Amino acid sequence: MDTGFLSADEVTLPTEAVVDRACWKGEDLQRSTSWQYRLDAADIAELADAVRHVRANGLQIIEVTRRDFPLKRLARTMGDIREEVLNGRGFTLMRGVPIDDYSREDAALIYWGLGAYLGYPVSQNAKGHLLGHVLDLGEKSADVAADKSNINADGVFLSPKQRGYMSAERLSYHTDWADIIGLLCLHPSMTGGESRIVSSIALHNAILERRPDLLRTLYEPYWVDRKGEIPAGARPYFQMPVFHNYQGKLTTYYSGGHMKTIGIYPELPPHTSKQREAMELMDELANSPKFRLEMVLEKGDIQLLNNHVVLHSRTGFTDFPEPEKRRHLLRLWWITPDGRPLTHWFYERYGAGLRGGIYTPGLVENVSLEP
Numbered sequence: 001m002d003t004g005f006l007s008a009d010e011v012t013l014p015t016e017a018v019v020d021r022a023c024w025k026g027e028d029l030q031r032s033t034s035w036q037y038r039l040d041a042a043d044i045a046e047l048a049d050a051v052r053h054v055r056a057n058g059l060q061i062i063e064v065t066r067r068d069f070p071l072k073r074l075a076r077t078m079g080d081i082r083e084e085v086l087n088g089r090g091f092t093l094m095r096g097v098p099i100d101d102y103s104r105e106d107a108a109l110i111y112w113g114l115g116a117y118l119g120y121p122v123s124q125n126a127k128g129h130l131l132g133h134v135l136d137l138g139e140k141s142a143d144v145a146a147d148k149s150n151i152n153a154d155g156v157f158l159s160p161k162q163r164g165y166m167s168a169e170r171l172s173y174h175t176d177w178a179d180i181i182g183l184l185c186l187h188p189s190m191t192g193g194e195s196r197i198v199s200s201i202a203l204h205n206a207i208l209e210r211r212p213d214l215l216r217t218l219y220e221p222y223w224v225d226r227k228g229e230i231p232a233g234a235r236p237y238f239q240m241p242v243f244h245n246y247q248g249k250l251t252t253y254y255s256g257g258h259m260k261t262i263g264i265y266p267e268l269p270p271h272t273s274k275q276r277e278a279m280e281l282m283d284e285l286a287n288s289p290k291f292r293l294e295m296v297l298e299k300g301d302i303q304l305l306n307n308h309v310v311l312h313s314r315t316g317f318t319d320f321p322e323p324e325k326r327r328h329l330l331r332l333w334w335i336t337p338d339g340r341p342l343t344h345w346f347y348e349r350y351g352a353g354l355r356g357g358i359y360t361p362g363l364v365e366n367v368s369l370e371p
């Protein structure tokens with residue numbers, strides 16, 4: 001296995017804009033639907049057959065592989081979508097999964113089965129969840145903020161374990177822990193919760209043009225907090241550059257939420273002023289309508305992102321008062337052995353030779369239909 005270790009002379013800072021199909025600007029795509037694929041009646045019939053096939057074989061979701069979820073034409077379509085996500089524009093929005101025709105379990109099975117055509121699911125947290133639930137479980141940073149010991153001199157919340165996806169709050173632009181990441185919308189919010197994505201390659205090129213000095217900073221490692229989810233033998237934090245130009249491909253890591261909480265570790269140096277300035281520029285550019293692409297996830301939509309070339313965020317939201325109508329997304333993270341070449345920094349972050357997922361000692365992978 002290629003462990004991705006590199007020598008210093010392999011790390012090259014580009015002097016010209018990186019050319020890649022995954023370099024796009026939101027303003028050019030916002031009014032287009034070219035990045036969407038709507039399931040047609042034949043696709044939906046194939047999904048119904050595949051669900052029956054799994055049920056006839058008595059399989060649990062966690063056992064289902066591509067072979068157990070047979071598709072015909074839709075298999076080829078999923079191959080095209082996979083290629084577009086991995087080597088093309090870096091994202092797609094599949095629309096039209098008939099959620100209301102299925103139980104939650106069968107909707108999750110359809111999502112899982114389609115995902116089997118993309119890669120292998122990995123654990124998303126220390127609980128071993130392969131199927132994540134993105135919804136408001138009340139994990140507000142305000143609760144943490146009430147405890148003054150959780151705020152540093154910059155006014156940054158220092159909750160080591162808070163994970164934003166279990167709240168209704170705005171999430172800033174970040175990457176997750178896998179090659180491809182997906183969200184299936186079971187139910188939208190009452191208001192808000194728009195998904196926003198941005199091409200990290202477009203940000204890279206913009207920073208090269210505007211502030212090449214800060215681009216260099218973004219190629220140097222930052223300290224990053226693991227928020228209490230620590231692989232065997234690892235420390236509670238790791239080091240990671242934002243940009244990696246490796247084997248002819250640009251790959252990005254970014255997560256303000258994990259990078260800004262390192263102040264809780266007295267043994268670590270604080271970020272330098274250059275590092276903070278570089279992150280502010282990343283956030284500023286990502287938030288600008290020029291670069292960002294906004295999509296409102298509707299019931300039955302599946303958003304698929306190449307986590308190495310797309311940053312994602314979402315706006316805060318308000319749920320309907322009825323608990324059964326609250327915003328609820330199902331999340332999957334997949335690794336793909338043929339994904340972008342990863343530098344040694346990623347392998348040190350994941351541990352155990354993995355290229356994605358969160359694996360802590362004693363973890364048992366599981367699929368739960370409840371949050």
Ligand SMILES: [Fe+2]
Pocket residue numbers: 174175176312
């Ligand atoms: Fe995320």
